[in-house]
Amino acid sequence: xxxxxxxxxxGFTLPLEMRRSxxxxxxxxxxxxxxxxxxxxLKRYAARCILCGGxxxxxxxxxxxxxxxxxxxxxxxxxxxE
Numbered sequence: 221x222x223x224x225x226x227x228x229x230x231g232f233t234l235p236l237e238m239r240r241s242x243x244x245x246x247x248x249x250x251x252x253x254x255x256x257x258x259x260x261x262l263k264r265y266a267a268r269c270i271l272c273g274g275x276x277x278x279x280x281x282x283x284x285x286x287x288x289x290x291x292x293x294x295x296x297x298x299x300x301x302e
Contacts, residue, residue, distance in 0.1 A: 277288035
C-alpha cells in the first residue's frame, strides 16, 4: 500500500509499479467518482455512444461519440422518422 499526499494542484501520482501492473500510460483517461463510504473510485474512461449509451466500437463523428451499430443504422436512414 502506498500513501500519497495531494499536491497544490489537487493531484497525486500513482506509484510506478501500480501503473505498470495496470497498464496505465500517460494520456489515459479515467472517470473519478466516490462512494457513500468516502472512497475515491477510478475507472478507465470509455467513450459512450450519444445515441444508445453503448461503449463497444465507438468512433467519433463531428466530435461526437457514435457506436458502429448506430452509425450503420444512420447510414441506412433508419430513425429519420422516429
